[in-house]
Amino acid sequence: MTVHPGFGGQKFMASELPKVSALRARYPELNIEVDGGLGLGTIDQAAEAGANVIVAGSAVFGAADPADVILKLREAVQKRRGQSKA
Numbered sequence: 001m002t003v004h005p006g007f008g009g010q011k012f013m014a015s016e017l018p019k020v021s022a023l024r025a026r027y028p029e030l031n032i033e034v035d036g037g038l039g040l041g042t043i044d045q046a047a048e049a050g051a052n053v054i055v056a057g058s059a060v061f062g063a064a065d066p067a068d069v070i071l072k073l074r075e076a077v078q079k080r081r082g083q084s085k086a
Contacts, residue, residue: 012037017049024050043073047080 013036023032034051039059046054056073063069 012042020049043076047077052081
């Protein structure tokens with residue numbers, strides 16, 4: 001979790017990303033999910049740390065064009081994780 005659990009719309013806590021990096025180093029083949037405070041302004045940090053599954057509720061459901069936000073988030077993770085476009 002990159003926020004304090006309990007409610008949506010909280011500020012992203014980058015201080016939690018070393019845990020993501022440690023998990024990625026130990027388990028390179030597993031999906032690593034990050035939840036909390038994620039959006040277009042924070043997605044790169046999470047993906048660079050090793051996350052490849054993103055929960056971005058407020059960023060998506062609060063957007064004027066949720067489909068566009070999903071596309072941009074997906075592209076950012078794929079770019080940072082070295083994956084081809086799906």
